[in-house]
Amino acid sequence: MFLRTIGAGLVVAAMLAATTAQAAEVKIGFVTTLTTPAGVIGRDMKDAFELGLEDIGRKMGGLDVKVMYEDDGFKPEIGKQKTDKLVQKDDVDFVAGYIWSHVLLASRKSVLGAGKFLISSNAGPSQLAGKLCHKNFFSTSWQNDQTPMAMGEVLNQRGVKSLYVIAPNYAAGKNMVAGVQRTFKGKIIGKDMTKWPTQLDFSAELAKARAAKPDGVFIFYPGKAGGAFMKQYQQAGLSGKIPLYSVFTVDSISLPKFQKVNLSGVMGSFMTQFWAPDLDTPQSKKFVSGFKKKYGRYPSFYAAQTYDTVFLIKSAVEAVNGDLKNMDGMRAAMAKANFPSVRGPFKYGKNHFPVQDFYLREVVKDSDGVWTTAARKVVLKDHVDTYAKDCKM
């Protein structure tokens, strides 16, 4: 009996010793979607994270970096499970990633409740920017409403008076619609919220949009649904007749596929975004050329945000000289946004979302004939999201 107790005690002591020894590395958990068709987005993010780590020699503040990638399967409940595993079993210092707003919202408590840092590399639900803002949460992307708000401004500038809105019926879809409604001064003459993520056939919605005769159609369809939508828009004979304005639908992931089937309707179409592959900042140039060299394709905005995530975490670890117990020091360092960002220098708002510019982008051919997007002009300057005022922090 005694022997057993001593034995158990020894085991515990050994485990404790092992954990202390492991503290010589920064552990980062990265949750994204690696399976399902949305896995292409996750692949872009994982590739960008790996590129970022290579560029810094896999070291932050003298510590080795260990990163664990987890697949959320495009489902909130699985995302939460994987997050729990990262926080409780792997005891990571940072949890980053998250493409989808509903997955991030479901996983939020698991990270913040355990006193770890949570960094969103894409999703920006209104809740986390406003009422649910948290001192340990940071975003390297944007709040969901901001990009469509910029689009609303573009629509005003282009004299669009009536708009038809089609978007998926989930957290981000609702934010996107709310965003464009906030800035668009004309009339929204029709709105369809489609089943997400299963509905990929938009015949009924397109027929309604055609019958409503709007000046423009606004859509938000990330991932494969975007490709399906663009194709059906062209097949229905709407491209060229009703201008299509999109956010997060046409990107470096979908454009190669469009080019392959010569979906010419997408050429010259407009979208808004905080970044474009041709943006003239030192970090963006380094990132885009590095990414193209390593993977042979253009990086998407998902990849750009993920690349920023690496440098944000690095800035925190370096500020405290690798003392990962110093949460206050790391938090203060991150809040300064003192790292090279693909978007150029920027500041964090009080809810830890970037205060940043939004650009109008157009689909163009690059010098090699590859379809890509180019920034045309700044639509919103140093934009603070709408929900920051609800953040009590």
Place this chain on the structure above:
Amino acid sequence: MTWALLLEQTLNGFQLGVLLFLLAAGLTLVFGIMDLVNLAHGSLYMAGAFFCATFTDWTDSFIIGVLLGLPATLLLGIAVEMIALRTLYARDHLDQVLATFGIILFFNELARIIWGPEGLVIPLPAWLDGNVEILAGVFYPTFRILIIAVGLSVALGLYVLVARTRIGMLIRAGASDRDMVGALGINVKMLFTLIFGLGAALAGLAGMMAGPIIEVNIGMGEEILILAFVVIVIGGIGSIRGAFVAALLVGLIDTMGRSFLDLLLKMLISGNAAETAAPALSAMLVYVLMVTVLFFRPQGLFAPRGG
């Protein structure tokens, strides 16, 4: 709301309906005759789409892609039946669900290994990629008209096959009493393999018809499979006629719900509430239909064994 829009939405409903029918026809035969719950039917739909995309890419012709994709899916279906499913007929439904769910995971992963995670596109020839004016001022995509035509021809072909041929007689007999057919000296094993292959080819055809519209993706089968199960439950398990009627019904109700439910609700409740409620309600409509049918006719609309 105009008559032109109503006509267009009816066509859209028909198009979704015949697509569901192609998928449900095989599912209902397999379920009804072999008493096999085959969740992997959606994988055959996906396989058909991937085959068609690949062959279209090689030959630069969508039509050849379909013509090559059909036998490929048929062979794949026969192989799946002979290797994996044959051993499951005697087991209970739960075992079948588990095993065929495993097959789904297997095929999804296999597709990722072969074709990569980003999916494929099926380019259409120019004469199919546009739209035609079916009535003054009513434009309809040419390809969707083709889907309706293909679906109706398959329905007619299946009707002739089932009602007028010896194979069809065996299929009908198998649907009503499997054991008796075997007792009469029919090679039931062979018949099952044949039916499964036919169902696989039809599912593949559905995938090939859906591919150019929604793109070819891993897991595309699971999304539509649930609707296909709703169709066969409404139509009566084992009945081709039931599957046809139910598929059109489900297609029309789903499309009409998405089209007009918000307008309808706006007459009853405030605009904002209607906007929130309409998407949720329209997503539920087909299930409401299923529950209603099951309440009044638990065996489905056209159950072969019920009458």
